[in-house]
Amino acid sequence: MQLSRREFTKYLVGAAAVGLADLSVFSQMSGDGKLSIRRLATATASGEGTWQNLKVEGKIPADLNGTLFRTAPGESERFGVRLMHLFDGDAYVAGWEFREGKVSLRGRYVPSPERVEERKDGKMIYSEYGTMAPGSRRGSKNQPSVNIVEWRGGLLGLSEGSLPTKIDPKTFDHLGYENFGGVVPGYLTFTAHPRFDPTTGDMFAFGFEKRPPGTMHVIRIENKTGKAETMFKVPQQGFNMVHDSMLTENYFVIIIHPQFYDLQGMMGGKTMGENLRYDSEKPSLLYAFPRNNADGKAEPITVELPPALVYHYGNAYEPKPGKIAFEMVAYNDKRIYDFLRSWRADTQMEFVRPRVKHTVVDLNSKTFSPLDDLFEGAEFPRYDMRLTGKPARYLYAADRLYEEDAAIARIDTQKKTSTKFNIGKGRTLAEPVFVPKAGGKPSEDRGWLLVQGFDGGRNENFLEVRDAQTLGFQARVWAAGQHFPLGFHGNFCNL
Numbered sequence: 001m002q003l004s005r006r007e008f009t010k011y012l013v014g015a016a017a018v019g020l021a022d023l024s025v026f027s028q029m030s031g032d033g034k035l036s037i038r039r040l041a042t043a044t045a046s047g048e049g050t051w052q053n054l055k056v057e058g059k060i061p062a063d064l065n066g067t068l069f070r071t072a073p074g075e076s077e078r079f080g081v082r083l084m085h086l087f088d089g090d091a092y093v094a095g096w097e098f099r100e101g102k103v104s105l106r107g108r109y110v111p112s113p114e115r116v117e118e119r120k121d122g123k124m125i126y127s128e129y130g131t132m133a134p135g136s137r138r139g140s141k142n143q144p145s146v147n148i149v150e151w152r153g154g155l156l157g158l159s160e161g162s163l164p165t166k167i168d169p170k171t172f173d174h175l176g177y178e179n180f181g182g183v184v185p186g187y188l189t190f191t192a193h194p195r196f197d198p199t200t201g202d203m204f205a206f207g208f209e210k211r212p213p214g215t216m217h218v219i220r221i222e223n224k225t226g227k228a229e230t231m232f233k234v235p236q237q238g239f240n241m242v243h244d245s246m247l248t249e250n251y252f253v254i255i256i257h258p259q260f261y262d263l264q265g266m267m268g269g270k271t272m273g274e275n276l277r278y279d280s281e282k283p284s285l286l287y288a289f290p291r292n293n294a295d296g297k298a299e300p301i302t303v304e305l306p307p308a309l310v311y312h313y314g315n316a317y318e319p320k321p322g323k324i325a326f327e328m329v330a331y332n333d334k335r336i337y338d339f340l341r342s343w344r345a346d347t348q349m350e351f352v353r354p355r356v357k358h359t360v361v362d363l364n365s366k367t368f369s370p371l372d373d374l375f376e377g378a379e380f381p382r383y384d385m386r387l388t389g390k391p392a393r394y395l396y397a398a399d400r401l402y403e404e405d406a407a408i409a410r411i412d413t414q415k416k417t418s419t420k421f422n423i424g425k426g427r428t429l430a431e432p433v434f435v436p437k438a439g440g441k442p443s444e445d446r447g448w449l450l451v452q453g454f455d456g457g458r459n460e461n462f463l464e465v466r467d468a469q470t471l472g473f474q475a476r477v478w479a480a481g482q483h484f485p486l487g488f489h490g491n492f493c494n495l
């Protein structure tokens with residue numbers, strides 16, 4: 001589905017009236033006057049505000065109470081500068097609040113100090129992940145645009161580049177940065193994918209020093225007390241791009257894939273997005289960090305794995321002592337970097353399809369089982385988070401996300417089969433978030449899938465509610481005529 005030039009002009013005039021038009025997009029429409037749904041679904045948000053009594057198709061489950069918080073790079077243009085990379089743009093947080101069968105929506109850019117400064121000056125001052133600020137030598141922002149998680153009664157927005165941002169759950173105000181009592185220094189990156197022990201709520205996270213030799217820190221933070229400790233420090237050779245992690249009952253697992261930043265290129269004035277490299281000749285290196293390091297003598301176990309270009313993992317668990325089973329979404333094709341960094345050029349690039357793979361690593365023999373193919377094309381794998389570190393049979397993921405007629409796949413990792421629902425022509429979908437159903441006999445897949453989507457014909461977002469077991473339709477909530485980028489990650493919680 002694509003908007004015609006006439007339809008798009010109509011939309012643009014409306015957006016211009018409230019000062020939110022993405023003017024650069026208009027000047028760069030392709031020759032036939034069409035914009036791809038991929039581009040429209042990641043265009044600058046249409047507005048900020050709170051919208052009540054949203055239009056609902058179907059029926060909101062009465063037991064669904066809480067808020068789905070999602071964050072996204074929320075701009076495709078800033079003060080006349082087109083932001084090229086999918087990861088570029090100020091963080092826009094959306095909160096879909098469910099209360100006794102009714103839904104409201106709040107959407108707002110997180111007013112970070114850098115955003116406030118730029119808006120005061122009326123120009124782009126800070127560079128983005130894939131776009132330099134014209135004429136400025138200032139660094140980049142700390143954008144909480146990748147993930148948003150509940151932490152000790154509040155929200156943390158995560159950028160991957162620097163400290164988490166504390167965000168007010170009601171107003172989305174910027175409340176400063178979280179350094180966990182000083183344990184996480186300002187010169188450290190901080191993962192956008194910490195993992196949480198489902199019993200204690202403790203957070204396991206990692207970061208890399210932004211100085212040679214790029215030492216990796218492994219950090220555990222107690223949920224009960226907020227007390228943080230650096231469990232391990234491991235020097236590295238260069239600056240690796242590591243996005244995700246895994247947690248089992250006994251190990252925190254980090255894999256260094258051969259994805260790294262070219263420092264020389266970065267010193268040459270190019271962006272991080274332009275300097276990300278993948279070396280398909282080098283192995284990946286799995287680190288299993290023992291969670292029990294009470295005496296300070298534990299050492300990480302390392303196992304070499306085949307090269308892989310990976311952003312995300314599913315769950316991980318220990319099928320037997322010393323063995324770790326997990327799923328990963330592997331591209332193994334560095335064209336994905338070109339695809340992401342020219343996202344808003346609207347060139348006709350073929351989507352690089354990843355593969356969901358499963359393997360079992362033996363920490364004693366330092367071997368691994370053949371990588372089983374579970375599914376082709378799906379990203380953003382989620383599961384029932386109550387099962388982190390334990391066997392979880394089902395993964396839910398977005399198949400051909402941001403593309404027309406995208407689908408949500410339910411992958412049975414035991415039977416190695418899958419089912420899916422397609423969202424239909426003219427629409428697309430992003431990450432599915434699993435929310436357990438209240439009451440009843442608990443079982444792994446007894447829950448709801450909340451999936452944010454975008455309708456190209458209406459130029460409007462929606463939230464799809466599906467039954468996680470059957471993928472059957474339950475409800476669709478429309479966003480009061482608003483659209484905003486679908487973003488990457490979010491979580492459901494009761495704040």
Ligand SMILES: [Fe+2]
Nearest residue numbers: 243312488489
């Ligand atoms: Fe991610």
